[in-house]
Amino acid sequence: MRGTSKQPQYQSLYRACIKDAALGGATLLNTTLARALAELPQVAAGLQDVVERSLLLEALEVLREQQQALVEAFPQALLAEFAQAIAGERVSPLSFEALPLLGDEQLQDNTDLVRAVRDLEAGVRPQLARLESALAALQLTPHGAPGRHPLRPEVYVRSINRLVRQSPVSPGVRRRWLRYLPPLMAGELAQGYVAIAQRLQPPGGAEPEPARDLVPQEARDQATQLTIRELRKLLAGEPGEGADEAVIVFGETDFSHTVPAALEMVQDLRKVDQLMLQLRQRQAAMPADSQDSMVNFREALRQEARRPAQALGLEVVHLMVDQLARDPRLVPAVREVVRELEPPLLRLALVDPRFFSDRSHPARQLLEQVTQRSLAWTSGEEPGFAGFMEGLQQATEAMLDARSSGPETFEIALHALEEAWAEAQPRSRRNKERAVRALMRAEQRNLLAERMGRQVLERPDAAGAPPEALAFLTGPWAQVMAQARLVDTTGAEDPGGQGWVVPTVLWGVQPALAARVASQQALLAERIRAGLAGIDHLPADTQRWLNLLAALHELALSASGATTRPPEPVPEKVDTWLAPLEIYESGYVPEQPIPLGSSAWEPETLPAQEMAIGAFVDLQVDGWERWQLTWCSPHGLLFMFTHANGTTRSMTRRKLNQMLAQGTLRLVSAHPVVDGALDAVAQAAWRNSLSA
Numbered sequence: 001m002r003g004t005s006k007q008p009q010y011q012s013l014y015r016a017c018i019k020d021a022a023l024g025g026a027t028l029l030n031t032t033l034a035r036a037l038a039e040l041p042q043v044a045a046g047l048q049d050v051v052e053r054s055l056l057l058e059a060l061e062v063l064r065e066q067q068q069a070l071v072e073a074f075p076q077a078l079l080a081e082f083a084q085a086i087a088g089e090r091v092s093p094l095s096f097e098a099l100p101l102l103g104d105e106q107l108q109d110n111t112d113l114v115r116a117v118r119d120l121e122a123g124v125r126p127q128l129a130r131l132e133s134a135l136a137a138l139q140l141t142p143h144g145a146p147g148r149h150p151l152r153p154e155v156y157v158r159s160i161n162r163l164v165r166q167s168p169v170s171p172g173v174r175r176r177w178l179r180y181l182p183p184l185m186a187g188e189l190a191q192g193y194v195a196i197a198q199r200l201q202p203p204g205g206a207e208p209e210p211a212r213d214l215v216p217q218e219a220r221d222q223a224t225q226l227t228i229r230e231l232r233k234l235l236a237g238e239p240g241e242g243a244d245e246a247v248i249v250f251g252e253t254d255f256s257h258t259v260p261a262a263l264e265m266v267q268d269l270r271k272v273d274q275l276m277l278q279l280r281q282r283q284a285a286m287p288a289d290s291q292d293s294m295v296n297f298r299e300a301l302r303q304e305a306r307r308p309a310q311a312l313g314l315e316v317v318h319l320m321v322d323q324l325a326r327d328p329r330l331v332p333a334v335r336e337v338v339r340e341l342e343p344p345l346l347r348l349a350l351v352d353p354r355f356f357s358d359r360s361h362p363a364r365q366l367l368e369q370v371t372q373r374s375l376a377w378t379s380g381e382e383p384g385f386a387g388f389m390e391g392l393q394q395a396t397e398a399m400l401d402a403r404s405s406g407p408e409t410f411e412i413a414l415h416a417l418e419e420a421w422a423e424a425q426p427r428s429r430r431n432k433e434r435a436v437r438a439l440m441r442a443e444q445r446n447l448l449a450e451r452m453g454r455q456v457l458e459r460p461d462a463a464g465a466p467p468e469a470l471a472f473l474t475g476p477w478a479q480v481m482a483q484a485r486l487v488d489t490t491g492a493e494d495p496g497g498q499g500w501v502v503p504t505v506l507w508g509v510q511p512a513l514a515a516r517v518a519s520q521q522a523l524l525a526e527r528i529r530a531g532l533a534g535i536d537h538l539p540a541d542t543q544r545w546l547n548l549l550a551a552l553h554e555l556a557l558s559a560s561g562a563t564t565r566p567p568e569p570v571p572e573k574v575d576t577w578l579a580p581l582e583i584y585e586s587g588y589v590p591e592q593p594i595p596l597g598s599s600a601w602e603p604e605t606l607p608a609q610e611m612a613i614g615a616f617v618d619l620q621v622d623g624w625e626r627w628q629l630t631w632c633s634p635h636g637l638l639f640m641f642t643h644a645n646g647t648t649r650s651m652t653r654r655k656l657n658q659m660l661a662q663g664t665l666r667l668v669s670a671h672p673v674v675d676g677a678l679d680a681v682a683q684a685a686w687r688n689s690l691s692a
Contacts, residue, residue: 111690131151317355461510
């Protein structure tokens, strides 16, 4: 558990800044387009390529015609991209997984997108560093990813890309808009970054120093010459040069003794195993720097690679492992295990490139399970982490000692780990099953109660009823009728006779009708008390409703009934109701009650944040705790989170968005960590492609 911070109190201010940035998009783009129309004609005049000059001038002419429409549409495009960035969605066509699906035209479009991001970032770098320092100081950026905030230049470029792709113009015009417009936005965007940083600065607080990246992104990219075309070849199974030679892969039975490639594979494995054995003997005999040892091992494997695709696979594995081993979301002990897995992964890449293109590959699954499950802990001292690491370290040691370099080694280790983890968490499974049953029951009842509540409001005799009476009939009593309908097996029209209460209450609270049901008030109270008890409604709340309805009936019988308010306090409304046992079984976090007559609480007007099953979040209780979203109800009404110790917490969609807006719940990882590491490899390849 981590200590509390001042972050939540700035979260609403931060979201207001994001909303204002979206609303200010019209002014931002209008200034950008005016600058483009003023400056780009001179740029076109200086182009030596006559065709390119003509295309740029055409793009400017269309831009002048479409200027007003683009300016009006840009705020909505910004808002959509901000929402996706907040949710951490992997929607970018620049991701590792999307590469095999790209055609030549898409390849060029995405290259233009990457270039535009690079150019815009270069124009705002000092101001962006100031903003990111302010966000980091207030813990407003995603844990372990200070540069992955929704206001980053990439999101603005994606917004322009979204806007131009929706415009009815030719591909050539779109391409030149995307190429030339983002850099012209830098001046105003930089001013916006400074203004937001000042707005977020605590009163009397010193401005935080710009964060300094110990390893600049440019230096990381220069560490590899990987380009996007090479990476696509690897994912497509193309060996590159020497296309007459097939890359060695395992067949359906993993080993084939009937094809010549098998002999080559066995030779490769023997050489790699000998290298590994020599490396270990050298380490045991003479302790050396582990980093130097790995460098030597990687270089030895590169010497064994006889095909371009093999050398490329080794490079991708190294970059992926390096990215994972630097991910601060992972506990240090897990990052060390990832480092230890690099040798067997390198050996695998030499003989089985399916690791990169097949998500179900045992090695890919093992790495994903290890890193993803470890996100349940924020430090090695938390309960349960030692047990998690014990099985993981045993499996890692077994893999390092294994003679095989094929996928079967990873498959055996994966099954062993999954069994060990499952045996260690029987309580977690039972808690989750019990919680899911309770929440499924609650959602089904609430949906039916909502429909029954609407039917009450549609009745002609409901038009003149006081809102307090309607709140009772559409709230707790709708729950009673829904529960009766769900448990009924007879098919009765009004099971349990609960529907009789509706007209009796409606008539009893209206001056013109109250006398007709005056003699039935005692029976009404008895029926209400029994019905609410049947859904475990709290007795104190039941009595409050009875007192209120009795007061409304007395007022309706009196001459002043039309204007006098009831003496009892008005009960508060809750949109989604769970019985006490359901609350206990699911760890339900109640919604903030809404006083009758007021509008429902809504978070900031940013789009609701979607969250996928498996996402990890930090939830503030007494301090910050790590939870995983493990279940969502079929209709998306209820969400359940599970802690590493097996306990559960559940909440409605509205409560989830409320906590996100208030900063008491924040996203840690929306997607598998391995996917993010491979995406980083792809991003480096895209950037390298600009100068290739």
